[in-house]
Each structure stands twice: as structure tokens, then as C-alpha cells.
Amino acid sequence: MNETTNVAPTKAHRTMLSKVPEITVWFWVIKILCTTVGESFADWINMTLGVGLVPTAAIFTVVLAAVLIWQLSLDRYKPFVYWLTVVVLSVTGTLYTDILTDQFGVPLAASSAVFALILAVVFGVWFAKEKTLSIHSITTLPRELFYWLAILVTFALGTAVGDWTLDITGWGPGIAVLLPAGLILLIVAGWKLGANAVLSFWLAYILTRPLGANMGDWLGFPRSQQGLGLGVAITSVIFLTAILATVVYLIVTKADVIEPDTPRAAKPRRERMMLGYFAAVAAATIGLLLWANAQPHGAPPGTEGPATITAIAPGQAVAKFPAADVAQFRALTQDMLNRVNAGDQAGATASAKKLESAWDDGQPKLQAMDAATWTAIDGRIDAVLTSIRDAKPDPATETQALNELRTALE
The missing domain is CATH 1.20.120 (Four Helix Bundle (Hemerythrin (Met), subunit A))
Structure with a gap:
């Protein structure tokens, strides 16, 4: 999905000033890798190493501030720094949602609604001030700040929505991963049929979070919890290695800074028609979740069934x-x-x-x-x-x- 509608900067302007990559298939591949790491790495630091949720969040908030300062100090897109920022944002956004759920007992439905409202406000203020939400317009500091704030909120929102889906359906992560994957494919189809490219991009971007989170849970959960049993540490290492390899590839080949195709002309009538398509997809998704919630199902993966006590000798x-x-x-x-x-x-x-x-x-x-x-x-x-x-x-x-x-x- 190449989000270029209504944006036609010159090649020199893009090369010297753009702070984000081109929206190629590599963008989506590495974005999903980053979201998977956000789920597994946060769990590893917090629980496996025993650091604790709030201290882990505090540590990553400081790390995020340092990485953001580095990213903001650059005058153009640098793959390593950019994707490092995305990884840290992914972990931090996940931790913020977990704090609301685990420390303060905020229901996932409520946190999903709150983060959706915050994201709407961020987009509203961003558009009011800059007149565009296109990421290919990230050529000034204010726009870049709006961009990173929106990404942080999408990670928190995606975490809440993904966990909420597991909560109300009882699906295992291997099954749950199919929902965001299917919705992303439907969004791509809508974009191909003429939906607004900026809207399509941000909808898909939000959905990559539950897609990556469910993928991380599927790989990391033990088999008794409908996972593959790799553990969060191994899952984190696998995906961090994949991210590093992909970033190195992008640095060498510059596959994500190629000159994009000529932006397609905006077609307001077609875009309005496709809003109806997106509304139908949303209604069908709500209907599916309501149906799944009404079906008999067990507790979400990670909760316990009846304990089976067998004898054990002293020592x-x-x-x-x-x-x-x-x-x-x-x-x-x-x-x-x-x-x-x-x-x-x-x-x-x-x-x-x-x-x-x-x-x-x-x-x-x-x-x-x-x-x-x-x-x-x-x-x-x-x-x-x-x-x-x-x-x-x-x-x-x-x-x-x-x-x-x-x-x-x-």
C-alpha cells in the first residue's frame, strides 16, 4: 500500500528532508516484525526477568525519549534510527496498555475506547494544523512530532484491541491472528478500488499491532495455552534478528527510498463510495465478534483450568x-x-x-x-x-x- 495521494514532493525534497521510508512491502514486513517484538520483548523484560511492569515501563520511557531525540536530530530518513524508534515505541505502547489493565484494572473495552478517542484527537489536531495526515509530508518538526505521537497511540490502541478480542472470543492467538490479517487484506482491496490512501494506510497501520501481538503470543505461549511453545525470550531474539537483517538489507539496497510511482489523482466520489465499503467491513467485524462472544468458549489463553493435584514425595x-x-x-x-x-x-x-x-x-x-x-x-x-x-x-x-x-x- 503506497500512501501517496495528494502528496507530490520533488525527488530532492524527499531525499534530503523526508524523515520516513517509502511505503513498500518492506515497510509492512518490518512493521509487523516490530509489533511482534513489542509484545514478546515487553513480556520478557517484565515477567521473565522479573523487573516488574511499572519499572519496565519507566525504563523504556527513558529509552524512548533518548531514541526520539536522536531521530528528531536527523535531517533525513535513516533506516536504523527510524526502525529502532518504532521498536521502542512498540514496547512502550504495549507497556502503557498493560499498566492500565494489570495495575489499575481498567477494562480492555474502556482502554480501547480511550485510546481510540486519543488517536482521533491527535489526528484532528494534526490535520487542523498541517492540513494533511500523509506520512510523505513529514518534512518539518511539528509534523514529525504528530507522526510519532500517533504511532505511540496506535501501538497502545492495537494492544488493547487485540487483547480485548482474545478476551471476548476465547480464541487462541493462532486463530486470532487471522482476524487482523483478513481485515488488512480487505483494506488493501479497498485501497485498490479507490479508497482514500491516507485513511487506508492508518487503518492498516493500527491493525498491524494486534496482528503482530497475536503472532508473538502464538509463537511464545506454551502448547498448553494454544501456542507453539518457543517462549518469549526466543521469540524476541528471532524477531529482533529478523528486524536487524531487514534493516541492514534496506541500508545496503535502499529499497525503501526508491522514487515512488506517480501519485494517483484523488477521486472524491470513489473515495466516498469506499467509505461505505469500510463501514460494511466494520459492521461485519462487529457482527463476527458478537457471534464469537455468544458461542460457548473457554477462558482466554493464559488463564488456568481446574487444578489437577498429583502426589509428590518430599525432596x-x-x-x-x-x-x-x-x-x-x-x-x-x-x-x-x-x-x-x-x-x-x-x-x-x-x-x-x-x-x-x-x-x-x-x-x-x-x-x-x-x-x-x-x-x-x-x-x-x-x-x-x-x-x-x-x-x-x-x-x-x-x-x-x-x-x-x-x-x-x-
């Missing part, structure tokens, strides 16, 4: 599994127990997420080492997660489940 976990791994699980269990005893339910929930992530990441290795021991501990962890995440958590039930897990890990 079995330490005898069968690496001591360092068992010590990590025991420390997280004790931290949860301390927080429950102190009445810190929010802290216990955050620790539960860390335990869940660490256990899921270790599943391929530990289950292969001793399936019986893994099953025994897995059932007790499920019981803990279920009690901690209950809509009305009972401290006595939480304490009992945690003590049973702690005993199994001794």
Missing part, C-alpha cells in the same frame, strides 16, 4: 530439577505468601504473573527431565494462580494453595 522437586530453577519458584511462592499475609493482593497478583511466566518458560526443559514431577508441581501452581486471580480472592484459600506449593518445592 522430589530438588532431586529431579535444577536447584536454581526450584529456588526461583520457591522464592516467588514465598513472595506471594508474604504479600497475601500483608493484604497486598495487587502485589500477590503481580508475583503470580512472574511465577506463571517463569514456569511456562521452563516447561520444555523441566517436563522433558521428569514429566511426573512437572505435572505434580504444575497442578499446584494452577491452584495458586486460580486462588490469587479469583474475582473475590479468599486469603485462607490463597494461603493453603501457596503452602502446598511451597511444600512441594522443598
Whole structure:
């Protein structure tokens, strides 16, 4: 999708002043790679490394500020800096949405609506001041600031909408990835038939976020949660490597700074007709989601089913599994127990997420080492997660489940 309608800068102007790449297939490939990293890398830093959601968001906010200053200081498009900025924005936008959901309990429907409203305001002010939303007009500092602000909000919005879709449908990420992928194809078809290029571009741009996020979850989630079981660390490494390889290719070949085709002439009547097409696509999507929500389905991937408790002998976990791994699980269990005893339910929930992530990441290795021991501990962890995440958590039930897990890990 080449978003060039109503924009016809000269070649010299584009080469010297444009701060963004041409909208070629490479643009969309690397954009989807970046969004996948935003989901998996944020989870890896926050949960697997145990940094915590708010500290991770604070770290990436500082990193984002530094990278943005670097990007804004340049006088033309530089692939490495540009795509580094997109990657950091992707991670940061994901974290902001997760904070609203996990720390403040804001429903995904509400955060989706809020971010959609914020994005509409950003676009409205941007257009009122600059008279265009075309990214091929990013040749001044004010326009570039509007551009990066819009991208940050699209990442946050896409994260909320993608998670909300999983929430209301119960789809696994492998199935859920088909919805944004299909919608992007329909938008491309609409653009080919004469829809406004700027509108088509931004609609597709927003949808690449849930597409990439679902792809990241599909690769990173364990098989028990309808994923491929690669883990968030491996998924992050794979996609970061792919991004780096693509950026190097673009730097060498300059495939994303080629002179675009002559912009097609605007056809207001056709564009108005295609607005009806987009409205029909939106109505059909809403209908599909309502239908899926009404179907019997389980909880979204990542939530626990009924715990299956099997016997485990004293010292079995330490005898069968690496001591360092068992010590990590025991420390997280004790931290949860301390927080429950102190009445810190929010802290216990955050620790539960860390335990869940660490256990899921270790599943391929530990289950292969001793399936019986893994099953025994897995059932007790499920019981803990279920009690901690209950809509009305009972401290006595939480304490009992945690003590049973702690005993199994001794």
C-alpha cells in the first residue's frame, strides 16, 4: 500500500528532508516484525526477568525519549534510527496498555475506547494544523512530532484491541491472528478500488499491532495455552534478528527510498463510495465478534483450568530439577505468601504473573527431565494462580494453595 495521494514532493525534497521510508512491502514486513517484538520483548523484560511492569515501563520511557531525540536530530530518513524508534515505541505502547489493565484494572473495552478517542484527537489536531495526515509530508518538526505521537497511540490502541478480542472470543492467538490479517487484506482491496490512501494506510497501520501481538503470543505461549511453545525470550531474539537483517538489507539496497510511482489523482466520489465499503467491513467485524462472544468458549489463553493435584514425595522437586530453577519458584511462592499475609493482593497478583511466566518458560526443559514431577508441581501452581486471580480472592484459600506449593518445592 503506497500512501501517496495528494502528496507530490520533488525527488530532492524527499531525499534530503523526508524523515520516513517509502511505503513498500518492506515497510509492512518490518512493521509487523516490530509489533511482534513489542509484545514478546515487553513480556520478557517484565515477567521473565522479573523487573516488574511499572519499572519496565519507566525504563523504556527513558529509552524512548533518548531514541526520539536522536531521530528528531536527523535531517533525513535513516533506516536504523527510524526502525529502532518504532521498536521502542512498540514496547512502550504495549507497556502503557498493560499498566492500565494489570495495575489499575481498567477494562480492555474502556482502554480501547480511550485510546481510540486519543488517536482521533491527535489526528484532528494534526490535520487542523498541517492540513494533511500523509506520512510523505513529514518534512518539518511539528509534523514529525504528530507522526510519532500517533504511532505511540496506535501501538497502545492495537494492544488493547487485540487483547480485548482474545478476551471476548476465547480464541487462541493462532486463530486470532487471522482476524487482523483478513481485515488488512480487505483494506488493501479497498485501497485498490479507490479508497482514500491516507485513511487506508492508518487503518492498516493500527491493525498491524494486534496482528503482530497475536503472532508473538502464538509463537511464545506454551502448547498448553494454544501456542507453539518457543517462549518469549526466543521469540524476541528471532524477531529482533529478523528486524536487524531487514534493516541492514534496506541500508545496503535502499529499497525503501526508491522514487515512488506517480501519485494517483484523488477521486472524491470513489473515495466516498469506499467509505461505505469500510463501514460494511466494520459492521461485519462487529457482527463476527458478537457471534464469537455468544458461542460457548473457554477462558482466554493464559488463564488456568481446574487444578489437577498429583502426589509428590518430599525432596522430589530438588532431586529431579535444577536447584536454581526450584529456588526461583520457591522464592516467588514465598513472595506471594508474604504479600497475601500483608493484604497486598495487587502485589500477590503481580508475583503470580512472574511465577506463571517463569514456569511456562521452563516447561520444555523441566517436563522433558521428569514429566511426573512437572505435572505434580504444575497442578499446584494452577491452584495458586486460580486462588490469587479469583474475582473475590479468599486469603485462607490463597494461603493453603501457596503452602502446598511451597511444600512441594522443598
